[in-house]
Amino acid sequence: MDLVNSSLTDISNAVKDQKISAEEVASFFFKRMKDLNQSLNAVVFEDENFLSAARVIDSKISKGEELGPLAGVPFGIKDMLCVRNLPATAGSKILQGFVPPYDSTAVAKLKNAGAVILGKLNQDEFAMGSSNETSIQGAVQNPWNNKYVPGGSSGGSAAAQASRMMAATLGTDTGGSIRQPASFCGVVGVKPTYGRVSRYGVIAYASSLDQVGPMTSTVEDAALTLEVISGFDAKDSTSSQRAVPEWTRALSKDLKGIRVGLLKECMRSSLHKDVEKSVENSIDELKKMGAEIVEVSLPLIEYAVPVYYLIAACEASSNLARYDGVKYGYRSDFKNLSSVDLETFYSQTRGEGFGAEVKRRIMMGTHALSSGYYDSYYLKAGKVRRLFVNQYKDAFKQCDVILSPVTAAPAFKLGERIADPLQMYLNDIFTTSTNLAGLPGMSVPFSLSTDGLPIGIQITANHFDEQRMLNVAWALESVAPAKGKRPHVF
């Protein structure tokens, strides 16, 4: 069986039909993962118990037990998500040695559906970064060109998926952390509607923005994975009670009557010529397939990055306060604890445990929340956020989905922007507004740049309308010039 090129459903069916065992599938990918990871550095913790998990699937099959849609399908999980008995560090030294005794709900749902976890994937520290260069476990290489970043913060998931170390992966997206690396690495990445997927067990960066989503090789795989991990969770008060539709079964390339909104503001901004061309081509293809193209406007989009960085930093400054060296994770090596005062204990532990970018955001957030600044920063950012929601509401009166670039340019080189945080932040111009409005958005691979780097197209839909977003992406995928193109590691 050509496992590397098989869909999740094909793998699962083959395992269920006993054409191949879950053990064989898992062993194949585990070996591939180990081999490829030596250069890519996408995997930070391997699950040495993957075989026993696979054997459980096989034994259930031999007993004739009913199995879920991901039976025997190997997954990689971003380190941001807790997987029981595997380390969870969120790419940070401060969580060194922490092993959660619980599964995040998304991972528990994967396991319930029969998935086999192979390992934890690299990421920017606490998901703060757009290049996967802020991880304590080191930078990840882009499988298409090892001089380039894979994007971030889910850079490990994107690189692992692009090189097909496993059948599918999970990432998290707070301001574009799934969609941007998906675009840079040529994989499908979905950020669902806020509330679709439980955040329980997902290490918090910015609680009101964080969402878990699939990063896969195809739209169909993404739809299936999303279907498995979505749904109300009593452990997450912000998860939605809405029923989860059968997206995979309802996938359709029929775009007749679908109104695709082209974001006016993005075409005005200075796009890389390859990205511009890619957007234009995608519009032409959609027209050919019967979609109606309308121009829509989000005049406030230029404020998305500052508003996002305020809200995210404020929430992060509080979310990361629990990492204090008292209960778990890293504690500074105090020779004689009894002679250390509390403030030194904290500042030394946190000073050593957090990286520069995380500290920068904790400081920004702490400042913006402090008395005298709260109204002009956090409160005002919240008001602008509501305006974003309203602008999208208006836009979705004119169209069903919005099409835009994911980023203004393809992947940049390792080390190119790490010293310039502002340049790095501007990467997120087209992705952050989706999170601020709580909308579903995804990146679907479309073309390759003249340098041979992947370029994705972003499709955003109205709240809980993942179906139309997936349909448009599925249609685009079928006509994408990059279809069938593989990075050099294949």
Add this chain to the structure above:
Amino acid sequence: MSSNDFEAVIGIEIHVQLNTKSKIFSSDSTTFDSGDNENTSPVSVGMPGTLPVLNKKAVEFAVKTGLALGCNVSQKSVFARKNYFYPDLPKGYQISQHDKPICEGGSVSFVVDGVKKTVSITRAHMEEDAGKSLHHGDCTLINYNRAGIPLLEVVSGPDMHSPAEAAQYCRTVRQIVRYLEVCDGNMEEGSLRCDCNVSVKRKNESTLGTKVEIKNVNSFRFVEKAIEYEIERQIEVLERGESIIQETRLWDPDKNRTFTMRVKEDAQDYRYFPEPDLLPVTITQESIDKIRQHLPELPANRRERFKSDFGLSDHDADLLTSEREIADYFEETASACKNAKAAANWIMSELLRELNQGSKQIQESSLKPSDLGALIRLIDEGTISGKIAKTVFQEMWVTGKSPQEIVKEKGLVQITDPQVIEALVEQVLNENSQQVAAHKSGAKKNLFGYFVGAVMKASKGQANPDLVNKIIQEKLKS
């Protein structure tokens, strides 16, 4: 200038521990005497990725309390994060309520030194408790069992002016939450903790003085003593021409004084912001009304009813309504014997004394109110004398038997047959002929009581005392 020229201004924050079975944001148990860190889970120790889920019972208890304190209950209230670092605070922030608390604007009335006093309630908000740091020499251990226990912080207006008023306010709030059965009010276990805000100002001045907070006072007596000390201290400082430092102080019960915990300069900026992990708390007017309908009769109302329905004095009504269980016991006893005054007296004198001696609560009493009522009925019907009744009561207290049973078993029925008593009187007078002579001649006075005592003794206390008196008088006259 004397201390009479000053006026104290006191406001109190009471942390009421709501006695739900599980914590406010997790399913951990709230049992008090569990082993160290036994009542914890990844959620309550703030492990990465865990999320709070609001306990609905805690909200119901908060609404109940708010209504009983006369507050407006908000249909929408918001949890906020109060950010500060301390090892016993697992997440680095406490989930509390800030600008949108669940209850606002109530009041509580009570009587101090015979004068009715009303104190306003500014607000009452829900929050989670922190863990407990245990300092052992040069190391500190933390027990997170308490982390996440639901609290309702009840904040009064700065309406009190004396230590006695403050203590009585605290007692009244405790009595109310105990009536509601939302808090056991156990101050030793920390189920109720008082923070006292005290300032003094010269009487002729209108602006308030600088306020000092005395934190975590754990008994009403200490509330009174700490405030008393603090008022005197502040007046002394002002009289020296110095000014009060805004600070947080603690009460040292051994040294009978307050001392500095931290001064305002160190005070934290808590950087409150709405808790993004929880939705706003919404309660429909319908469910608020439903909770209101099911509120029990509150102590103040019950006290008035006891006075008007049973003719009890202020003192007796106070005592008998001090605890809901005592009031219930009284009402059951009174209805069983149809003699409220006697029921009140028996409970206040005999029963409460026995309970105190055995350090028991009234609900633990082996003596049932219906039996106490039956005992009173036996007296009122003349079956036993009041004196015998005390013996029967003792027996009931020890054995838990009914009074009828005891009276029957021990043959304690009162002798009311005049012929039997007459025979006893004659026997006693015959045996004491010298005294009879002395009485009649007037040589000795006050022998009458002696004869009565001797007759009662001869009857083993069972003779009806009224008849004994009457018959002796008749016999001595002849």
